[in-house]
Amino acid sequence: MSRKKHVKDKTEKANAEDEKNTGQAPNETSPAQTFDGYQCSGKVEIDFPGLCALLNIKDIPAVSTKQPASSILTETEGGDVENRQSQKNAVSFWSKSCLQVELENEDPLSAKSMTVSGWKVDEPTTRVLQKILPSLSQLQNLQFWQAGLTDQMVISLMNTISLCSNLRVVKLEGNPLPEKSYHHLLSEDSILTHLSLRNNRMGDESARLIGAALSTKRSSNTNLLSLNLAFNSIGDAGAAHIAQGLRLNRALLFLSLSNNQIGDTGAAHLAAILSDFALTHEEVVERRKLLLEKAQSSTPAADSDQTPADQLPSVPNSTTLSVSKGENKGTSKKKEASKKDEKPAANKENPKSNKKSSDVKAHQTKGGKPGGKEKQLTAQEDQSSAALNEQVELVEIRNPLLEQSLQHRDGELFLPGNTTLTSLNLTGNRITEKSLPLFLTSLEMQGEGGGLLRLCMQRNRFPPECESYMKIEELIALRHQRKKRSEEAEEEGQGA
Numbered sequence: 001m002s003r004k005k006h007v008k009d010k011t012e013k014a015n016a017e018d019e020k021n022t023g024q025a026p027n028e029t030s031p032a033q034t035f036d037g038y039q040c041s042g043k044v045e046i047d048f049p050g051l052c053a054l055l056n057i058k059d060i061p062a063v064s065t066k067q068p069a070s071s072i073l074t075e076t077e078g079g080d081v082e083n084r085q086s087q088k089n090a091v092s093f094w095s096k097s098c099l100q101v102e103l104e105n106e107d108p109l110s111a112k113s114m115t116v117s118g119w120k121v122d123e124p125t126t127r128v129l130q131k132i133l134p135s136l137s138q139l140q141n142l143q144f145w146q147a148g149l150t151d152q153m154v155i156s157l158m159n160t161i162s163l164c165s166n167l168r169v170v171k172l173e174g175n176p177l178p179e180k181s182y183h184h185l186l187s188e189d190s191i192l193t194h195l196s197l198r199n200n201r202m203g204d205e206s207a208r209l210i211g212a213a214l215s216t217k218r219s220s221n222t223n224l225l226s227l228n229l230a231f232n233s234i235g236d237a238g239a240a241h242i243a244q245g246l247r248l249n250r251a252l253l254f255l256s257l258s259n260n261q262i263g264d265t266g267a268a269h270l271a272a273i274l275s276d277f278a279l280t281h282e283e284v285v286e287r288r289k290l291l292l293e294k295a296q297s298s299t300p301a302a303d304s305d306q307t308p309a310d311q312l313p314s315v316p317n318s319t320t321l322s323v324s325k326g327e328n329k330g331t332s333k334k335k336e337a338s339k340k341d342e343k344p345a346a347n348k349e350n351p352k353s354n355k356k357s358s359d360v361k362a363h364q365t366k367g368g369k370p371g372g373k374e375k376q377l378t379a380q381e382d383q384s385s386a387a388l389n390e391q392v393e394l395v396e397i398r399n400p401l402l403e404q405s406l407q408h409r410d411g412e413l414f415l416p417g418n419t420t421l422t423s424l425n426l427t428g429n430r431i432t433e434k435s436l437p438l439f440l441t442s443l444e445m446q447g448e449g450g451g452l453l454r455l456c457m458q459r460n461r462f463p464p465e466c467e468s469y470m471k472i473e474e475l476i477a478l479r480h481q482r483k484k485r486s487e488e489a490e491e492e493g494q495g496a
Contacts, residue, residue: 035127040135042109044101047135051128061097061119067106104138113141120148130156134163142167146174151181158184162191171196180206186213186221196228207238214245214252217286217401226254230425239266243273248400250420258456259428264435267426271438274452275417275445276407284413287401294402417442419450431460436468443475453479 035054040047045063052060097119104110114136121129121144133139142161149157154177161167170185170192182197183206200206210229214221234242239262246252257270279287400415407414436457443452455476462469 035131038131040132042111042135042137044099044111044114044132044136045108047132048099048128051131052125055124055127057124057128059097061099061125063099063101065101065103065108065111067103110138111136112138113143114139115143115145116147117143117145118147121153123153126153126156130160133160133167137165139164139167141169141171143171144173144175145171149175149177151177151179154181155184158187158190161185162189168192169194171198173198173200176201180209182206183209183213186210186224186227188213188219188221190221191223193223193225195224195226197232198228199231202229202232202234202238204235204238204241206232207234208241211241211243211245214242215248217248217283220249220251220399222251224252227252228254228256229260230256230258232260234260234262234266236261236263236266236269238262240269243269246270246273246418246421247277247415249418250398250400252421254423255421256425257429258425262426262429262431264430264432267429267431267435268438270424270426271435271442273418274421274439274442276414277417278409278412278414279401279406283401283415287413290399290402417446417451419446422450422452423454424452425454425456426460427456428459431457431462433462433466433468436462436466436472440468440472440475443472448482451479452476453483 035051038047038051038054040051045065048063049060098117100113100115100117101111102113102115104112114133116129133142149172154172154175161170168191172182172185173196177200180202182200182202185192185195185197197210207229210227214224214227229242234257238260239257242255242257243266246255403415405416439455439457443455446452453476455472457469457472458464
């Protein structure tokens with residue numbers, strides 16, 4: 001016993017010397033090492049305060065976990081979708097630093113929604129959230145409302161979102177960013193399907209960056225289905241940039257630009273891309289490059305039937321927007337994930353998402369069947385038309401510059417307008433009666449092959465009883481009737 005006591009005393013003395021020299025107990029690791037080595041359990045109410053403590057964060061926000069409620073989706077006068085339950089939560093937690101977590105069911109690991117509302121998130125807290133998010137396998141919705149985010153936080157957040165298997169809806173509202181980094185959330189690699197950037201004091205420069213993220217001649221965001229830019233400071237120049245991004249984007253279904261500063265000039269740009277528009281010189285040059293690249297990469301069997309590059313028809317769905325090496329990396333993988341999670345995200349974001357789900361599918365199948373891994377054809381498979389057709393069907397969205405229906409008119413090449421966009425909200429802007437005939441003409445030219453099913457223009461600078469506006473309303477109503485009849489006929493056919 002005395003020998004054991006002697007050894008114990010000696011050990012304790014040595015430990016005391018080590019702690020005196022290093023300022024740290026021998027069995028104790030540094031806070032950073034402990035933080036990095038922390039294994040998240042997926043239970044936010046445990047992981048969040050635990051990680052905050054490891055970083056010595058003072059005044060750790062509480063975690064409020066609640067079971068799913070029957071939230072009511074409503075539509076405001078301007079056509080923007082609001083969630084009454086979210087509004088109620090925002091009010092009740094306004095004066096509290098509280099991380100709100102909504103569960104899918106009684107399982108504490110089923111967090112489907114996380115909200116930071118009305119309190120400033122600093123750098124250490126951002127680190128904690130970035131650590132936690134990838135462990136929430138069922139998280140679908142992430143919202144920051146007046147959270148004081150910085151540009152660097154948003155860029156870091158985007159990198160973390162890519163690690164979240166089911167996260168498809170992000171709302172970043174009331175967070176003005178000096179360097180206007182919102183467009184990173186719309187990058188070509190983004191897996192988000194629904195993005196809200198309301199009330200961020202965004203101006204024309206932010207709109208320019210977002211427009212370029214929607215599409216360029218060589219790349220496009222092919223996952224985003226809805227984008228809310230309401231309650232910002234986007235003017236005519238910004239609307240023109242957004243319209244430029246919609247020229248070659250064939251994924252976005254819902255766009256809200258309500259309560260901005262858009263006048264007739266900006267509205268004219270938006271109306272122009274809804275119907276046939278002339279390609280710019282740069283787009284014509286890019287089209288020729290794409291046709292040449294496709295001709296050079298064609299199989300030997302197809303080469304024998306090739307026509308000159310400028311006359312080559314596009315093979316449906318065989319060429320994506322990103323043709324050059326390294327572009328559109330991971331598209332097939334992203335689309336596979338997007339298909340799996342698109343439905344619950346849509347239901348959460350927009351009241352018309354259930355109704356529009358058939359629209360989403362229709363636009364996807366228009367470019368090929370969604371999902372699946374892109375197959376590399378062997379030499380034998382090249383000889384098989386069945387295998388070739390299978391490869392063609394796996395690619396969803398082709399570059400509009402390769403549309404077969406382009407027309408030559410008056411020395412210019414005209415591209416069919418954007419008929420993918422089904423909802424455009426321009427409520428509460430500065431549009432006058434002068435712009436209405438432009439929208440009416442574009443809607444008439446879209447015909448029955450798709451196009452807008454919803455155009456909100458209330459509270460602009462024209463009387464609601466003006467002739468052009470009434471005709472627009474009638475045309476939209478007729479489209480809804482045709483769509484309803486088509487859906488009913490389809491259901492009857494399936495039932496038979």
